[in-house]
Amino acid sequence: MNRTTRAAIGKWLLILLAVALALCAASLLWVDHQLGRFAGAGTAVVDRAGFEGPARPTAITGVAVLSADGEAMLADRDVLIDQGRIVAVGTGLALPEGVDRVDGSGRYLIPGLVDAHVHLKQSPNDLLVYLANGVTGVREMSGNADHLAWRDAIEAGRLGPRLFVASEKLERHGWFTGHFQRWTRNRINVRAPEHADAVVRSLAADGYDAVKLGSLLDHETYRALDRAAAGAGLPLIGHYPVALPLEALWASGQGELAHIEEIAKALDAEFGWFGNADADEYLRFVARRSDEVAAALAERNIAVVTSLWLVESIALQKAAPADLVAEIELRYANPGLVEGTPLSKGWLPGHNAYEVGPEAGAAGREAAAAYWATFAEAHRILLRAMRDRGVALMAGTDANTAGVVPGFSLHDELQSLVSAGLSPAQSLRSATAAPAARMGRGAGKAGRVAPGYRADMVLLRADPLLDIANTRAIEAVVVGGRVLDRGRLDAMLAAVADANDGSRTIAL
Incomplete structure (x- = not known):
C-alpha cells in the first residue's frame, strides 16, 4: 500500500470518526431533550x-x-x-x-392542606395548581437544585406552597449503571457503604430537608446511610429496600416510609410473592401480620405516607386507561408528562406507563387488573391496622406519576382514605397536622388554626x-x-x- 492510499484511508477514517462523534453527540442531545420534555421543561411557565x-x-x-x-x-x-x-x-x-x-x-x-409526596419535576406551574386546590404545603420527594431555589424564594415571599425538598433517591449500582441511572432517572449512586457519609454530607451542605432512600440498597449500604443521616441531622425517609426483611427497618433510624406499598411489598416477599391463584391467601396473610407490623411502626414513630389512590388506580390504568383519563382533571397536568416521549410513556391510552399492551389480549388485561386490585386491598387492610394502632399517617399522592394530577389528586386521596375506613377527621388530619409536623426547616408551627x-x-x-x-x-x-x-x-x-x-x- 503506497503512501497516497494510506493517506486517503486515514482521511476517510478521520471523517468517519468525526461523523460518528457528531451522531453520538446529536443522539445524546436528543435523549437529553426528550428527558427534559417528559419532565415538563417544554411547557410555557405562568408568571x-x-x-x-x-x-x-x-x-x-x-x-x-x-x-x-x-x-x-x-x-x-x-x-x-x-x-x-x-x-x-x-x-x-x-x-x-x-x-x-x-x-x-x-x-x-x-x-392548609399538605401533600406529603409529590414530584414537581420541571413543572413550576404545578405550584399554582396546588394553591388553587387548597394545598399550601408540598413535600418534594426527588428534589434538585431548582426545587431548592423555589423553596427558598417562597420562604422569602414569592407566591407558592411551602416546600419540603428531599434528595433524589439513593441507590447502589455499579459504575456504568450508576451513571446511566443518574442521567436518565435522577438517581444518586452510593457505590459502596464507605461512600455514604460523603454523599449525605454533600446533600446536607446543599440544603436538602431529608435523605431519600431508594429500593435497590443492600443491607450494609442501608445501615451506612442510616448512620450518616443521623450524623448530619437529616431525616432518613423514602422507600424501603426490597432485599431487606422488616427487622432491618425496626433496627434503623428511618423515620418515614414513602408509601404503604413499602410494607405491602415486604409482606409480599415474606409470603413468597403472590399471584392471582393465591391472592386470597396473600390477603389473609397480610391481615394476620398487619397488627404486629402497625404496632411496630407506632412504637418507633415511623410515619407512613398513604399514596392509596394511585395504587387503586393502577388496576384501571392496566386495563382501561381511557376510563381514568376521562375522570381526572387532565388539562391541569403538564403536557410533557401526559403525552410522554419516544423514550418515556405518559398517561394517555396507547402510551400509558401502566397499560398492558395489546399483545396480552383481554385475558392479560383482566389478569393484571385483578393482581393490582388484590394489591390495593392489601393496602386498605394495612391502612386500617395503622389507623387502629395510631401510626402517623400522612396523605400523599405521588403527584405527576401517571394519572396523578397535582393538587386535585390530594382530594381523591382523602376520599380513598375515608372509603378504606378512616373517618373524615382522621383523613383530614393526615393532610394537615400530621404532615405539617414533618415539613422541615423554616416552616414554623403549621397545621392548625x-x-x-x-x-x-x-x-x-x-x-x-x-x-x-x-x-x-x-x-x-x-x-x-x-x-x-x-x-x-x-x-x-x-x-x-x-x-x-x-x-x-x-x-x-
Whole structure:
C-alpha cells in the first residue's frame, strides 16, 4: 500500500470518526431533550407575579373553625391574621381598625392542606395548581437544585406552597449503571457503604430537608446511610429496600416510609410473592401480620405516607386507561408528562406507563387488573391496622406519576382514605397536622388554626367532617397571610390551562 492510499484511508477514517462523534453527540442531545420534555421543561411557565398581592392584616369573621384536635367545627369564631401568622382566634374579637374583613358566616375554616409526596419535576406551574386546590404545603420527594431555589424564594415571599425538598433517591449500582441511572432517572449512586457519609454530607451542605432512600440498597449500604443521616441531622425517609426483611427497618433510624406499598411489598416477599391463584391467601396473610407490623411502626414513630389512590388506580390504568383519563382533571397536568416521549410513556391510552399492551389480549388485561386490585386491598387492610394502632399517617399522592394530577389528586386521596375506613377527621388530619409536623426547616408551627401558627388555611363552603368531599368546595385560600379569593384561584387555574394548551402536541 503506497503512501497516497494510506493517506486517503486515514482521511476517510478521520471523517468517519468525526461523523460518528457528531451522531453520538446529536443522539445524546436528543435523549437529553426528550428527558427534559417528559419532565415538563417544554411547557410555557405562568408568571406567578400576576397573582401576588401583599399579605395584609385580615380578619375572617363568624366562621366555623376546625378544633385543635381536628375532631369538631367550632362555630362563630373570628380569626385575626397579621404578618403571615394567626394572631388570635375567638368569639367576638375586638378587631383593629383598618383590618381587611372576610365574611366567614356559613363557611368552614381548616388548616392548609399538605401533600406529603409529590414530584414537581420541571413543572413550576404545578405550584399554582396546588394553591388553587387548597394545598399550601408540598413535600418534594426527588428534589434538585431548582426545587431548592423555589423553596427558598417562597420562604422569602414569592407566591407558592411551602416546600419540603428531599434528595433524589439513593441507590447502589455499579459504575456504568450508576451513571446511566443518574442521567436518565435522577438517581444518586452510593457505590459502596464507605461512600455514604460523603454523599449525605454533600446533600446536607446543599440544603436538602431529608435523605431519600431508594429500593435497590443492600443491607450494609442501608445501615451506612442510616448512620450518616443521623450524623448530619437529616431525616432518613423514602422507600424501603426490597432485599431487606422488616427487622432491618425496626433496627434503623428511618423515620418515614414513602408509601404503604413499602410494607405491602415486604409482606409480599415474606409470603413468597403472590399471584392471582393465591391472592386470597396473600390477603389473609397480610391481615394476620398487619397488627404486629402497625404496632411496630407506632412504637418507633415511623410515619407512613398513604399514596392509596394511585395504587387503586393502577388496576384501571392496566386495563382501561381511557376510563381514568376521562375522570381526572387532565388539562391541569403538564403536557410533557401526559403525552410522554419516544423514550418515556405518559398517561394517555396507547402510551400509558401502566397499560398492558395489546399483545396480552383481554385475558392479560383482566389478569393484571385483578393482581393490582388484590394489591390495593392489601393496602386498605394495612391502612386500617395503622389507623387502629395510631401510626402517623400522612396523605400523599405521588403527584405527576401517571394519572396523578397535582393538587386535585390530594382530594381523591382523602376520599380513598375515608372509603378504606378512616373517618373524615382522621383523613383530614393526615393532610394537615400530621404532615405539617414533618415539613422541615423554616416552616414554623403549621397545621392548625390557632394563635402563633402560620396563616395557611382553606375557607370551605361546606363541612368536611360531614363529608370529606367538601374539601373541594373551596371559597378562598390563605397562604402565608395572603388571601386568594375564588376569583383569583380560578384565574390561576385558567392561566395554567392556557399554558398547557399552548404547549400540547396531542389534543385532548
